[in-house]
Amino acid sequence: MTDSNADTTARVDVAEQAARAGATVAGDHFRRGIDVERKGGKTNVVTEADRESQRRVIAEIRETFPDDAVVGEEEDELKAVPDEGAAWVIDPIDGTNNYVRDIRAFATAVAAVVDGEPVASAIALPAMDDVYVADAETVYRNGTEVSVSDRTDPETGAATPTVWWDFDARDEYATACAEIVERFGDMRRFGSAQVTLAMIAEGALDATITNVACNPWDTVAGVHMVRNAGGTVTDLDGDRWRHDSTGLVVSNGSLHDEALAAARAIRAVADGDA
Incomplete structure (x- = not known):
């Protein structure tokens, strides 16, 4: 295995671990009456679970890739993907409006990018017990390979x-x-x-x-x-x-x-x- 392939494999593993860790935090707070704050608009909401989940995701990434940039929705992380170098793009709870309404369609998403292009990603849906992982070529849901539909009409x-x-x-x-x-x-x-x-x-x-x-x-x-x-x-x-x-x-x-x-x-x- 070349160094490049080994690096990508490591990023796939970390993306999955980080998404699972963040999703565990989100899942632990789900339907527990967590306080809701507004970030500007009437529908732009955030909770402490968002922040706690993001911190957990970043901690998982930092264990293996301490020097990589992090782009994240909450707190003071970068808000744009750098076009050079390695970075991580994370959303601790995508679907917070669902989350605060006790709707199960929310996810923790983690992507690894190199020079602006994604090389690995994971999306964990804790309330549905589904974890999607994409390596350099394939996508898996709960360990089983999946693909887009074949509908033509x-x-x-x-x-x-x-x-x-x-x-x-x-x-x-x-x-x-x-x-x-x-x-x-x-x-x-x-x-x-x-x-x-x-x-x-x-x-x-x-x-x-x-x-x-x-x-x-x-x-x-x-x-x-x-x-x-x-x-x-x-x-x-x-x-x-x-x-x-x-x-x-x-x-x-x-x-x-x-x-x-x-x-x-x-x-x-x-x-x-x-």
């Missing part, structure tokens, strides 16, 4: 809008829903981008769309999984998605044209062209 597909449109952009949110309803067989919304991406990677969902710029902690781990599982991830122009792209269009590949058309319709509304 959009009328049999299930898609979802993801991330969030604030109250001054509800016309964009409405367009996202309408486009999915008109183009696909059914629509879902789970309130967690990382949970959604894991579901696409395992073939349970077929596509997800947004026209907004996404935070890296909401996306990088799951994007790596979808790609390794055989799916397609682009920006609104159909170019390969990066952590600093605007818009996120994800599909099983076969249905990507439909997903891309739906996402572009949202952009048209946002730009005043529709």
Whole structure:
């Protein structure tokens, strides 16, 4: 095994260990009446479980990679992915609004990146007893290899809008829903981008769309999984998605044209062209 392969294997292992550790913290506090704080908007909430989980994730990473940069949603960690060097992108509880409502669709997400590109990731859903892990080539759910769906007919597909449109952009949110309803067989919304991406990677969902710029902690781990599982991830122009792209269009590949058309319709509304 080359040094590069050994390093990637180590990052896969640490990503899984860190995601499991953070998810344990989140799971221990779940449905226990933890206090909820607001970070700005009415729906932008945080709990002490978010902070405690992030600290635990970082502690796990630091044991093996003490000098790597950390990009994290909470506290004073970096908020952008560096284009050079090794870094970790973490979300201690993705889906905090679900979490505080006692809804089980939330996850701890951890991704390892090198020179801005993900090389390993893990997403742990403690309330559902599911852990997804992506190495350099493959995705596993609870140790079993998974892949995107093989659906080719959009009328049999299930898609979802993801991330969030604030109250001054509800016309964009409405367009996202309408486009999915008109183009696909059914629509879902789970309130967690990382949970959604894991579901696409395992073939349970077929596509997800947004026209907004996404935070890296909401996306990088799951994007790596979808790609390794055989799916397609682009920006609104159909170019390969990066952590600093605007818009996120994800599909099983076969249905990507439909997903891309739906996402572009949202952009048209946002730009005043529709």
